[in-house]
Amino acid sequence: MTVNPAHTALWPAPHASGAVDATVHVPGSKSVTNRALVLAALASEPGWLRRPLRSRDTLLMAGALRAMGVEIEETVSSSSSGAGGQDGTGEAWRVLPTGLHGPATVDVGNAGTVMRFLPPVAALADGPIRFDGDPRSYERPLHGVIDALRVLGARIDDDGRGALPLTVHGGGALDGGPVSIDASSSSQFVSALLLSGPRFNQGVEVRHTGATLPSMPHIRMTVDMLRAVGAQVDTPESGGEPNVWRVTPGALLGRDLTIEPDLSNAQPFLAAALVTGGKVLIPDWPERTTQPGDRLREIFTEMGGSCELTEFGLVFTGSGALHGIDVDLGDVGELTPGIAAVAALADSPSTLRGVAHLRLHETDRLAALTKEINELGGDVTETADGLHIRPRPLHGGVFHTYDDHRMATAGAVIGLAVDGVRIENVATTAKTLPDFPELWTGMLGQ
Structure with a gap:
């Protein structure tokens, strides 16, 4: 070794x-960059990400989406210093949602956003998508996403582990609808389902059943970014039921987004x-x-x-x-x-x-x-x-x-x-x- x-x-x-x-x-926010990449990949028209973070986690996300058929073009403006400047000022990624398909293998590294946000995307692909990653990624909980996707109509092979490695057998669409999950171990379980929810045939209604829900700001970030690309989202904060989020099915817009x-x-x-x-x-x-x-x-x-x-x-x-x-x-x-x-x-x-x-x-x-x-x-x-x-x-x-x-x-x-x-x-x-x-x-x- x-x-x-x-x-x-x-x-x-x-x-x-x-x-x-x-x-x-x-440099730019990892959480915003990776959510923006997913939403741009699911949009009905091209979009831009300006000043994206270039780091292991975001490059893994971009690489995974490319493996599933999404085109991501990287550009650097001539006015920036060096390769985009240390803060990425001159860099932009153009995302062309050209259709999701397999077969493909996705390397998640040890990135929670990649291993949790992309199985729902893979369920929308046409063909099998295999997910693998670093040894530590096998120990991180994924059951919330896996179990929920099965309820919503997806076929997933994980040998009963509730963790990586696994294969999502995409059918080109997903029924969606209501699902209950315990997201006590990670708010990313909720965000993962919401991000792809507009593309599900019935949208999605996510009900959190656990006693606690960590990292609520990250769920609010997901909701804000969904609304910014045209999704209709009902949340507990907007007068909905406690611990329930609903996303209506519909097309997502391409955006020109500058990453914080x-x-x-x-x-x-x-x-x-x-x-x-x-x-x-x-x-x-x-x-x-x-x-x-x-x-x-x-x-x-x-x-x-x-x-x-x-x-x-x-x-x-x-x-x-x-x-x-x-x-x-x-x-x-x-x-x-x-x-x-x-x-x-x-x-x-x-x-x-x-x-x-x-x-x-x-x-x-x-x-x-x-x-x-x-x-x-x-x-x-x-x-x-x-x-x-x-x-x-x-x-x-x-x-x-x-x-x-x-x-x-x-x-x-x-x-x-x-x-x-x-x-x-x-x-x-x-x-x-x-x-x-x-x-x-x-x-x-x-």
């Missing part, structure tokens, strides 16, 4: 010599301002957004910073003090690793709640954060639904990432304040944040 050198290489996390003062252009910066990927840079008592400007921060990362403004302010949304973007300033926090992160679980990193450096304990579902993410993030912070001298304990963090003086050491991009950036945040932190496989950040090491050292002026 050949070992990827990037997995064994240890990246010395830069130690901050003083307060940061930087402008950081954060990924606010969750802005987290380590905002944390750097907080940890060092410095200032960071994130250009093009949207005034209104469904991205969960927007909540960082509130959370990091409570932990000791201040922010201002200006005509240039979000200016975040650290005060030089770091305070603990007691916070429910159920709606914004992906922010947990970065918040835990800051909490480990704070002046008082923190409790992070509502994130039991993180045990099923790219890795078991609660176990991973506990182990890695504690091995640097920290005092973190797992709770039933989160973490309790008691700050202690930390020391250098190896911070393992478990092929999880947010573990890598969390380690980098700790490294700002703790000399001698070395991050194993920092290259895993390419999943959603290409060129992270260069962006990080550039922010620090190193």
Whole structure:
């Protein structure tokens, strides 16, 4: 077996010599890019995605759609610097929905959006579509999507695993209609069915039956993006039944969409301002957004910073003090690793709640954060639904990432304040944040 050198290489996390003062252009949102690709592929006319994120997850999504027959043309404007500029300013993807067909094999990598959003699309294809991915992808729950698609009329072979690998035998159409699912382990189960719902013969009515539903902002993002391309969606927020979403069948419009910066990927840079008592400007921060990362403004302010949304973007300033926090992160679980990193450096304990579902993410993030912070001298304990963090003086050491991009950036945040932190496989950040090491050292002026 050949070992990827990037997995064994240890990246010395830069130690901050003083307060940061930087402008950081954060690339486009993965969540928006991948939803936009799916909707454009299902549209009745061509569409454009401008400033899309180019990362492992989005390239896997584009590659999967191409394998199913969708044409995606990549262009770079002549006015942009280099290959689209580091922030992708000059890049655009033109999506031509030329019909879905198999046979095809889709590599999902370890991308939750690809493994969950595309089986419903594959059910609309003409022919078999096989889904496979990284070893960790076999452990991530897919039963919500698989079981629901069978109820809606799809034929799927998964050998009873409720997980990858699997084959969807597309019949060129899907009946659709009402279905009940338990999406407690991932809101992506709901989004997956809603995104393809307009193309089902009867549309779709998704009823969530579980006790909890994490990451509601991501469902709101799905609904907003569906409505923007002409879909009719009834939601609990719009006067519908609690925990029920209805999508009416109909054609989707091609759109010319500019992708917002990924606010969750802005987290380590905002944390750097907080940890060092410095200032960071994130250009093009949207005034209104469904991205969960927007909540960082509130959370990091409570932990000791201040922010201002200006005509240039979000200016975040650290005060030089770091305070603990007691916070429910159920709606914004992906922010947990970065918040835990800051909490480990704070002046008082923190409790992070509502994130039991993180045990099923790219890795078991609660176990991973506990182990890695504690091995640097920290005092973190797992709770039933989160973490309790008691700050202690930390020391250098190896911070393992478990092929999880947010573990890598969390380690980098700790490294700002703790000399001698070395991050194993920092290259895993390419999943959603290409060129992270260069962006990080550039922010620090190193």
